[in-house]
Structures are given as C-alpha cells and as structure tokens.
Amino acid sequence: GPRRPLTPSPLCPRSPPLLGLLPARFSVFPLFFLALLLGFASLLWLQLSCSGEAPAPGGGQSPGGPRQPCPPPAPLQPAEEEPSWGPHRLALLVPFRERFEELLAFVPYMHSFLSKKRIRHHIFVLNQVDHFRFNRASLINVGFLESGNDTDYIAMHDVDLLPLNEQLDYGFPEAGPFHVASPELHPLYHYKTYVGGILLLTKQHYEMCNGMSNRFWGWGREDDEFYRRIKGAGLQVRRPSGITTGYETFQHLHDPAWRKRDQKRIAAQKQEQFKVDREGGLNNVRYRIESRTALSVAGAPCTVLNILLDCDTSETPWCTFG
Numbered sequence: 001g002p003r004r005p006l007t008p009s010p011l012c013p014r015s016p017p018l019l020g021l022l023p024a025r026f027s028v029f030p031l032f033f034l035a036l037l038l039g040f041a042s043l044l045w046l047q048l049s050c051s052g053e054a055p056a057p058g059g060g061q062s063p064g065g066p067r068q069p070c071p072p073p074a075p076l077q078p079a080e081e082e083p084s085w086g087p088h089r090l091a092l093l094v095p096f097r098e099r100f101e102e103l104l105a106f107v108p109y110m111h112s113f114l115s116k117k118r119i120r121h122h123i124f125v126l127n128q129v130d131h132f133r134f135n136r137a138s139l140i141n142v143g144f145l146e147s148g149n150d151t152d153y154i155a156m157h158d159v160d161l162l163p164l165n166e167q168l169d170y171g172f173p174e175a176g177p178f179h180v181a182s183p184e185l186h187p188l189y190h191y192k193t194y195v196g197g198i199l200l201l202t203k204q205h206y207e208m209c210n211g212m213s214n215r216f217w218g219w220g221r222e223d224d225e226f227y228r229r230i231k232g233a234g235l236q237v238r239r240p241s242g243i244t245t246g247y248e249t250f251q252h253l254h255d256p257a258w259r260k261r262d263q264k265r266i267a268a269q270k271q272e273q274f275k276v277d278r279e280g281g282l283n284n285v286r287y288r289i290e291s292r293t294a295l296s297v298a299g300a301p302c303t304v305l306n307i308l309l310d311c312d313t314s315e316t317p318w319c320t321f322g
Helices: 028-050 100-116 136-146 203-208 222-232 267-272
Strands: 090-096 121-128 153-157 161-163 198-202 250-252 287-297 300-309
Touching: 090 100, 090 136, 100 121, 100 161, 100 287, 100 300, 121 136, 136 153, 136 222, 136 287, 136 300, 153 203, 198 203
Parallel strands: 090 121, 090 153, 121 300
Antiparallel strands: 153 198, 161 250, 287 300
8 A cells, every 4th residue: 555654753853954964973062062152252352342452454453543432231220119229319410512422422321330339310411402602500500400309419410521430429419519520530620629520419509509600601610610609608529539540530532623612702701701600590590491302322311401591692792602
C-alpha cells in the first residue's frame, strides 16, 4: 500500500530550520557567546564615542569639536510615599530665548542630576517671546509667580551651566540664599559679590527681596543689583564648602562666537545699571503668559512658559533694540 508520511515523534521534535543549516555536531553555546561578545563591544563603543574618547574616522582625533555628553541614565522617579526624597520641592527657573541646542542638553541632564540626589523638582523654561531685549530678572520674577504652590524654593539657573560635581548641594536653603556657582568654582566670573549662574532661595526669602529688578534689559548687572537686595533684606549668602574640583566643577556650554550677548549700553542705561531699584520687582513685573506647555525632553519632564513681557518705554527706553 502507499507509504504514510513520517510524523515527528513528540520525544524527538523536528529541528528548527536555522539549526538544520549548521553542522550536525555544532553547539549553540559558541553562537550565544559570540552574540554576548558583540553586544558588549557595541555598548563599549557607544560609551567611548559619547565621552569623546573614541578615535575619529581615519584614525585622527576630532579637530576641536565639542565634547558630546552621554545620554543620561534612566532617571529615578520620585515616589510620593518615598520619605528619602524629603518634604521640599524645587522650582528650577531657566530664563531662555532661542538657545535650543543648550536646552536639549540641559533638561535631561538636570533632571537626572537632581533625581540621583533625590530632590523633588520641576523644571520651568521661561521663554521670552516678545520683541523687547532679553530680561533675565523679569523672567525669573514671572517664573516665581507661575511656579505654583507645590514648590517651596527656587533655583535661578542659567541654561548653559551644568554641574559636574555630584557633591554640590541643591537642597532646601533654609539658612539663606545658597550660591551654587560660587566665584571660586564658576569657570568665568570670580569676583566676591557674584551671585549669578545658579542661586537657590526659599520662596519666603525671595519675597523678602521683592524679587529682582525689572529695569535690566540686555545682558548683565541684574544679579549684582540682586546681591544688594539680599543684603538689604538682612540675608547672608552662603556658598559650597569642601568642593575640590575648582573651575572644573561646571561645564559651560555657551559659545560666545555663535551666541553673542546683547551688551549694548545707551547713556541712560549706563547710569541705571549701578543704582539699586528700591521700588520695582515682584510687585510690578508686567507680563502675559502666551502659552504653557508640558514637554518631555529625552524622557525628562519640563514646563515651557511662553512669556510676553511688557515695557514702559518712558521708564526704561533701553528695553527696545532701536
């Protein structure tokens, strides 16, 4: 009669097609070991490439190219019931205009940095979208007012300054304003009264100073005036101690050739720059929020506030580019 087709025995299942191509005595263990080895080599190459240590194509070094930061590790997510994160919550206020490449590096880096330190935080990108000159101090005032009641202290934080030393303290500055980017650590500014770059304050202390002056349009001087406000409020600026990394404590992302600062000074502005504004601040900042957008940058959450500042040209005619 006709032959019945052979069926595989349940005790001896048919080999997968791929293994049928291999020699009869071939073991899967060398293949598995080879796959592991290739995966490890790929991870090692990625780490060396993003840290700037991998050789450039052709065997040479990358000629003066900027060092690319590695992708940050998956950030720790604060659990509301986790007591080790502490009771305080930081509003990270980032004055901003058109420096998107710096922002793309800043948000995931700072989210990872603060999460590893178990600091509850929310990043607010204060994006000035009007046609006036840049006003860092007014943007910080707006960020303070818009940051919500669930945050109880702020960090006035430049977008182009990344902390490299994990010993830097970003905790609640109960004893007074804490200047993280102190003169002996900042890569550029080293004078004793400098309080720019990164400054932490409780919301109560910021209100005691009536915030920052709104009269500073263009680049610079607003933090020098704020130092006088701090002193006038009876507060003492504190700074990091025990940090041994010196001027290598921070990475400064700013490229002065590509991002020229608005340092124009007209005659009236030159005189105003060195005065203390005893009336203006949080109480008279004039603005409108055009939009509020929740974003995620490489998995790191932040809120972008598109801010339209207003200017009284009879008070500060130097707010315009003309």
